[in-house]
Amino acid sequence: MNSNAHGHAAHAPLSEATLELFAREVAKYPADQKQSAVMACLTIVQKNEGFVSVQRERDIAAYLGMPPIAVHEVTTFYNMYNQKPVGRFKLNVCTNLPCQLRDGAVALEHLEERLGVRMGETTSDGMFTLQQSECLGACADSPVMLVNDRTMCSFMSNEKLDQLIDGLRASNPQEN
Numbered sequence: 001m002n003s004n005a006h007g008h009a010a011h012a013p014l015s016e017a018t019l020e021l022f023a024r025e026v027a028k029y030p031a032d033q034k035q036s037a038v039m040a041c042l043t044i045v046q047k048n049e050g051f052v053s054v055q056r057e058r059d060i061a062a063y064l065g066m067p068p069i070a071v072h073e074v075t076t077f078y079n080m081y082n083q084k085p086v087g088r089f090k091l092n093v094c095t096n097l098p099c100q101l102r103d104g105a106v107a108l109e110h111l112e113e114r115l116g117v118r119m120g121e122t123t124s125d126g127m128f129t130l131q132q133s134e135c136l137g138a139c140a141d142s143p144v145m146l147v148n149d150r151t152m153c154s155f156m157s158n159e160k161l162d163q164l165i166d167g168l169r170a171s172n173p174q175e176n
Ligand code: FES
Pocket: 094, 095, 096, 097, 098, 099, 100, 104, 134, 135, 136, 137, 138, 139, 140, 142, 144
């Protein structure tokens, strides 16, 4: 696979620095429970590479002595792990049933239209990735969404969504 687009060297071996960080996480657990560090290791990889490739799941599995499928299950279970490269801003709209009944789907549709991408896709300028989200525990505030796995936005009417997009575009941070 060609990986020159973002300079991701996803098939290169894990760097010394990454292995050191892994070791630090593993050291937090008893020797026979090093697999407990799996989430921390996934987070380290994602921070370095922007997403968790299948190869990196294998690397982590080998490092922690667990089956690759077990690592993959963690990656897919938790929303914060990206399985593909994502845009600078990741927008996760909750479309679980309680939210859907209160305009969660309307919000997702509006964003799809506004950004010109479908759910799961990234805008061609690499700015936004649109994804669904599981219940964020704020059903009464629907439509709710999460920006970059951190910032919760509630009562996202179409107007507020437009403001959010404009604001994020304007902020256009250049740091990594
Ligand atoms: S269902 Fe959307 S926050 Fe709970």
